[in-house]
Amino acid sequence: MLRYLNTRGPASRAAIAAETGLNKTTVSSLISELQARGLVVETGLRQAGAVGRPGRVISLDGATVGALGLEINVDYIATHGLDLTGRTLIDRRIGFDAMGSDVDRSLERLVAVVREALADLAAARLRVMGITVAVPGLVNVETGTVLYAPNLGWRDVPVAQRLAAGSAPIPVRVDNDANLAALAEYTAGVAAGTPDLVYLTGEVGVGGGVISGGRLLRGGDGFAGEVGHLPVDPNGDLCGCGRTGCWETKVGLAALLRMAAPDHAYGRPDSGPVRVPEERLTEIERRQAAGDPRVEQALREIARWLGIGGAILANLLNPRVIVLGGYFARFRGHLIAEAQAQLDRLVVAGADARCQFVASELDFRAAAHGAAHVAVEQVLADPTMVAMLPAKSQPTWRRR
C-alpha cells in the first residue's frame, strides 16, 4: 500500500481498491494502520477533473519518517539523511583518517557522527527508522560484522553491535560500500534502471557492486564484486592485501597519487592534516594545469588498466554499463576514452556486447546515498517497523 501510494501519488479509497484489486474493507483497514503510524494522511484535496464536494484522498506522509545512511572510508565519513518521499535532509562529509586510526577510535568517531545526525534529524521532526553503514570491505550482512576491510586495517569488527549502543532502538545494518553505491546508481544515478551494471568505487580501494538482471549480486556469502584484488599483473606491486599485482594497485587512488604526486601519496608520515580525497585531487589538477607531465602519464596508465580490468568484468558479468565512481568520475575526461578503447579490444563478444564506461554523478557520496536508500526501502517494504504514534498526536483529517 505504502509503495503503491509512493509511486502513484494521492488517491481516494475507492480508487485504491479499484486499482489494487483489494476490497474496500481491506483498504480502509490498511489505511488506518498506516495513519496510526503517521505514514499516510487523509486530506480534502480535490482531484484534478473531479466535480462536486472534494473527496477525501490518502497521501503518503513520508516527510516525518526517514533513514540515515553513512559511509566510513579511508579518509572520510559521509552522512546522508533521507525521508520517505526521497527528500535529502543531510548530505555531508568530514575528513577522517580511518586508515591511520585504530578501530576503536574510528568507531567512536562514527558513533559521534551518528549522534549528531540523529539530533539534526530529530530537530527537523523526522523519525529515523533505520541506519545503514557502508564499509569498504567484506561484510557479514546478517550480523553486521565487517570481516575484513584491508584499507581500514579492520578484521572481524562488529560494527552494528558497536553502533547500536549509540543509536538504540534504531536498527543498524552494515553493508559493502560498492554494493550500496551500485544500488544508489541503479535507483537514482546516471544509469538508473539499467538492469545489468557494475559500479566501481574510485577510492584507495577499488570495490565493485554488481546489479545483474535488476538484482544486487551477492554470492553465497555476500562477498561478490571483490574486484580490487583481481590479479592483473604477476610482476606488479605488493598490495595492501599481501598479494601482488592486484587491480587496485594499478587503478586505486593511492596508485594515482604515487605516480602523479608522490609527495602527496597516502601513508606518508609527513602528509599533514587529514583531507577528503577531493583536496588531493585538486592538487593533482593544479599540477596538471601547470604542465607536470607525470599527471598525464599517470592518468593514461590508469585508463589503460581500467580498460583491462573492465574487460574482465565485461566477459564475466556482461554489464551494459560500468559506472565509474569516486575519483574516476572526477577525471572522466582523461580516463573514459582510453579505458573504453582497451575494453573494446579485450572483450570476447566485441561489438556485440555493448558495454560502456560512464562517470557517476554521485561523486564520493554514492555509498552513503545508497545506504540511506536501503533503509528507506525497508520501511516501504515493511511499515510495521514504524511504531504507532501516541493516540493524541494521530492526525485524522488535515486540510493542506
Place this chain on the structure above:
Amino acid sequence: MLRYLNTRGPASRAAIAAETGLNKTTVSSLISELQARGLVVETGLRQAGAVGRPGRVISLDGATVGALGLEINVDYIATHGLDLTGRTLIDRRIGFDAMGSDVDRSLERLVAVVREALADLAAARLRVMGITVAVPGLVNVETGTVLYAPNLGWRDVPVAQRLAAGSAPIPVRVDNDANLAALAEYTAGVAAGTPDLVYLTGEVGVGGGVISGGRLLRGGDGFAGEVGHLPVDPNGDLCGCGRTGCWETKVGLAALLRMAAPDHAYGRPDSGPVRVPEERLTEIERRQAAGDPRVEQALREIARWLGIGGAILANLLNPRVIVLGGYFARFRGHLIAEAQAQLDRLVVAGADARCQFVASELDFRAAAHGAAHVAVEQVLADPTMVAMLPAKSQPTWRRR
C-alpha cells in the same frame, strides 16, 4: 498445475483444490485441458491409507511428451532425449570434427543427428515439444544465432533457423553450452540446489555457467560467464581468439594435450580419425601409468592455473561451489587438491568465503542434459505449447 503434479505426485481433484487454493471448478477445468493434451491421466489408483471405493486420482502422464537436447562441440555431437517425468530415452555422443569442418557441413551433420533422434523418439511414442542446442560460444538466445564460437570457427551462424528446416514444427532454441551445463548441475548434478555455483566446461574451450541466487546469470546480452578468455598471463601463448594469455590457453584440453602428449595435440594434420575427448584422455592416462613425467607436470601446471582463475571467479561471483566438468572431472584426483590450495591462497575473503572445487558427475554430457532439461521446463511452464490430441485418442479413464 502440471508442475504441482510433477512435484507432488498423483492426487485427487479435492486434494488438489485444497492444497493449491484454487476452487474445484478451476481445478476440473484445468485438468480437462491437460487431459486433452495428453499430459495428465485419471486413474482409479487407491491412495495409501484411504478406505472404501477407490477415489479417482490425477497423475502426470509425462511419458508421452518430452524434449531433445543436443550439444555440438569441437570434437563431438551429444544427444539427450528426456520425457516429462525426467526419464532418459536417448543419451549418446558421436565423434565429429566440428573444428575441422566448415559451418555448412557441421550444420548438415547436426540436422542428420536431430532427424535420427526424432525418429527414435517417435518410435518410442514420445511427442517431442522442444529442441535445445548447446554451443560453445556467444549466443543470441532471442534469435537462436551463434554470434561467435571461436573454437568452432563460427561467426553469426543462424543455428535455430537452419535446424528448423529439419525439425519443423518443433521449436528450436540455442544457448551457450556452459549455461546449459550449469542448469543441469543446479537441477540434477553433484551440487544440485546450491544457489551460488559456477560450472566450468573442461573442453578445448573453457566456458563458465554461473548460477547466482538460484538464477542463471545472463548479463545484458546473455554473454555472462565468458571465463575462457580471462587474461591471466600477459606473457602467455596466443589464444584462438587472437589475444594473448587467455585462461583457456592455460587450462583447456588443448593445453593439456600440448603439454602432456604433443603428438596427440589438436590441430595436427596427421592426428588421424576423429575421436571423442575420452579417447585422447585414455591415451594420456596410459602414458601417465607408464611413468611419462610430462603428464604429471602438465596436470600440476593446469591445477595451478585452475586455482588462479578460480580465485578470480570466487572474488567476483562468490560461489559456494565451482563444478569442474569435462576433462577436469576425469582428472579430478590430480587437479582438485592443488587448484583448491591456490584458490584458498588467492581469495580475498580467505576462509570466510568457503568456495570448493568439486568434480561433475555428468562428464561431457552436462550441456546436452541441461539442454533437454530446459526444453522440458518450458513444457511444465507453459503446457499450452503441447497440442490437443485428436478427440478419438484422448484417454478418459484408465485403470493402471
